[in-house]
Amino acid sequence: MSENADSTQNRHFLLRRLHSLSGIVPIGVFLIVHLVTNSTIAWGGLNSRVDQEGFGWIDRSIATFQHEVSFINNMPLLLLIEITLWSAIGFHSILGVYYAMSGKGNTGAYKYGGNLRYALQRTTGYFGIFFIFYHVATLRWGWTWLIPGDAVWSHEAASSTFAAALRGSPEEFTAVGMVVAVFYFFGVSSLIFHFANGLWSAAITWGITISRPAQKRWGFMCAGIGASLMILAWMSIIGFATLDYDRAVEVENAMHGEQIHLNSEDALDAVTLTGHDDTDG
């Protein structure tokens, strides 16, 4: 075998396995963190540390979500983390589309569960790329012309501005807002399926699950992981879609007031942040 053939062969192996790995770390791990953060809009009421006088369940939820978003926005080297994620998603997407094009589905003739998942893995991948692009372009890169009602998402008023972006207007659903919300529902659901099913097949790719019972057991675990993430995602969408906009604005204002009052260093940060940008996301 020539040297050249060896290097092609190693590159092939490396790219294939990096494609598999990148879906789990960092993309899958980020997906879990992201969904846990977002779903605080539904369960953040449990968090007593953000409580203030007169706060109810939903106020604590809004405050918890705001707290999480502010925490992320104050992380050191945030841009580096973001660039790592964008590169990983780009890498996984481009190679994924290329690999998917090499196959030819045959669910018409062979209607087995595994074959349907094979087809779904590819469909959800394609759809997921569109969704992630829309999601990041509108909320992070500031392509507000793609958001109905020209709502601008701000990490300082995370709940209220996202609810407005999802609904098409601050107060109630517009027709286009409805389309965006449905798009979000199918987008996140697709990505979660893609992740859970990818976890299952990655275990075979890497040779972790070999026997059929092992593949089945791990399959149930992946289904469990997928179902849990679906619940978190749907809770988030419902939470934001039904959010009381005015209430959210009040809580967010109270949050920023508290930060300034409690800690002078934080106050400085808050002032600086308010001062300069509305694109960090």
Place this chain on the structure above:
Amino acid sequence: MSEAEAYSYDADMRKANRKQAVEGRSVIFKIKRCDGPGKPTRWESFKVPIETGANVISSLNWIAANPVTVEGTKTTPVVWDSSCLEEVCGACTMLINGRVRQSCSCLIDEYAPKEGDTISLEPMGKFPVIRDLWVDRQRLFSNLTRVKAWVPIDGTYNMGAGPKESHEQQQMRYALSECMSCGCCLEACPQFTKEEDESKWDSSFVGAHAISQARYFNEHETGKQLKGERMDALSGAGGINDCGNAQNCVKVCPKGIPLTESIGSIGRSATMHAIKQFFQGKK
């Protein structure tokens, strides 16, 4: 009614069909014809009287003796490939009602129990057609040579008796040894696509049969001498990583070979092979 609907996927349903099979009935065979490589295809239907215990091959024999379509047109006898007639050679593999299997073991009672029921026959879609239902499965065998699916015993001196093998290991390898190279796993695989260009065979997906045979010989006490070379081939383009885990292969395998377990096992070997190569390999 489409072929897919007419066909019952379920083994229980096929059993039920067998019980209600009507004696003395005639069945329509709808056959995809092709006069030679690169020639256009056409469908022709034949009405065949069904005897007790008839299978697709016996029906094709009847058509060969009576090559007249349902319209009454005289045509050429249908060409097909077959040899053992007991589902151990793989030669008569074709698409029956749109799905791949051996035609010799395909009982008409299970597929067309009533008068006038239709069975469709097509050549496999992943291999070049020689004529009618006869295909050239050369690529399947070529892929076995890619993974060196043999035991190296040739030499200049007698190497003596081979090493002992445990009973457990024997049992595991026996299941893998049942492969008859029929091509069902390739036909049903969404990742194994038809490739006319022979020069691309070595970089296209190798298929479940070759992966399973590589495992079979990797696990052989003498055969494992070539494990490194097999894993080199399977780590490259068209190797183990090109599997999409649709797992159709194991569902259509007529011998019930645990192909997906072989894929997982070779996946593990490939992982180990890469780690080993990274830390101690010369390449």
